[in-house]
Amino acid sequence: MTPSRESELLAEGIRAAKQGMQSHARELLTQVLAMNVGSELAWLWMSSVLDTPAHRRDCLIRVLKINPNNEIAQRGLATLQSQLAVEPPPVAPPTPAAPVVISDPVTCPFCQAQTDATQQDCVACGEHVILSCPTCDSPVHLWETTRCPCGEGLRHYIFFPDGIDHEGLGQRYAMAERWEAAARQWDRALHDGSHISMLHRKLAQAYDKIGKTAEAQYHRQVATT
Numbered sequence: 001m002t003p004s005r006e007s008e009l010l011a012e013g014i015r016a017a018k019q020g021m022q023s024h025a026r027e028l029l030t031q032v033l034a035m036n037v038g039s040e041l042a043w044l045w046m047s048s049v050l051d052t053p054a055h056r057r058d059c060l061i062r063v064l065k066i067n068p069n070n071e072i073a074q075r076g077l078a079t080l081q082s083q084l085a086v087e088p089p090p091v092a093p094p095t096p097a098a099p100v101v102i103s104d105p106v107t108c109p110f111c112q113a114q115t116d117a118t119q120q121d122c123v124a125c126g127e128h129v130i131l132s133c134p135t136c137d138s139p140v141h142l143w144e145t146t147r148c149p150c151g152e153g154l155r156h157y158i159f160f161p162d163g164i165d166h167e168g169l170g171q172r173y174a175m176a177e178r179w180e181a182a183a184r185q186w187d188r189a190l191h192d193g194s195h196i197s198m199l200h201r202k203l204a205q206a207y208d209k210i211g212k213t214a215e216a217q218y219h220r221q222v223a224t225t
Contacts, residue, residue, distance in 0.1 A: 006035050014045050014221060022049040040066045040214055041221055044073060053080050067214045106143045110161050117141070127163055134176040164188075167195060170202065179209040197223050 013028030026049050032042040040063055047059035057080040063073040104117035106129075113124035120130045131140045133148035140148050146155040157169040170185030183206040190199045200223035207216035
């Protein structure tokens with residue numbers, strides 16, 4: 001079979017997986033892997049259509065053997081490992097979890113919980129409380145201000161207490177050619193569930209600029225299927 005046929009089968013497999021046709025997707029992706037056992041995308045999507053966590057984990061391990069820097073596989077594997085972990089029966093009363101140590105407490109402007117001024121994200125709600133200025137890269141502490149001393153204002157992207165417009169802020173970073181920062185914001189926006197296809201295209205562009213070819217290929221493939 002030709003490389004174009006492999007690409008066609010991969011696209012059909014991804015489309016079937018997205019439509020919930022898991023059995024059909026497995027058949028198509030199995031054909032792709034029979035043609036090219038080193039297909040990173042095929043292993044990644046196969047992990048989403050298998051029935052058991054152990055089998056999904058094995059697929060993600062194959063992805064990481066091909067590309068150890070695949071962030072999607074890293075996150076998925078970490079989640080599956082925690083699900084598969086078997087705790088031994090306790091022989092003594094469990095020790096209470098240690099409280100989060102906050103070395104430099106400030107109030108999160110989003111959830112109003114105490115968080116750590118040395119951490120980029122709030123320890124309670126997970127939202128960014130420190131952003132880098134798109135113009136000069138200086139840290140902007142959102143519990144104090146949304147404007148950098150250089151004059152760059154981020155207020156258009158910050159909505160207290162609701163959160164951050166990650167998609168819009170990512171576009172501002174992209175305009176400044178801060179592609180890693182743009183990718184982080186667009187990845188957060190993607191998990192919020194809006195403008196999915198467009199965000200995949202933007203992430204493909206950002207990862208191309210950063211030099212992460214596999215991630216760019218993944219997002220480009222998803223955006224076009």
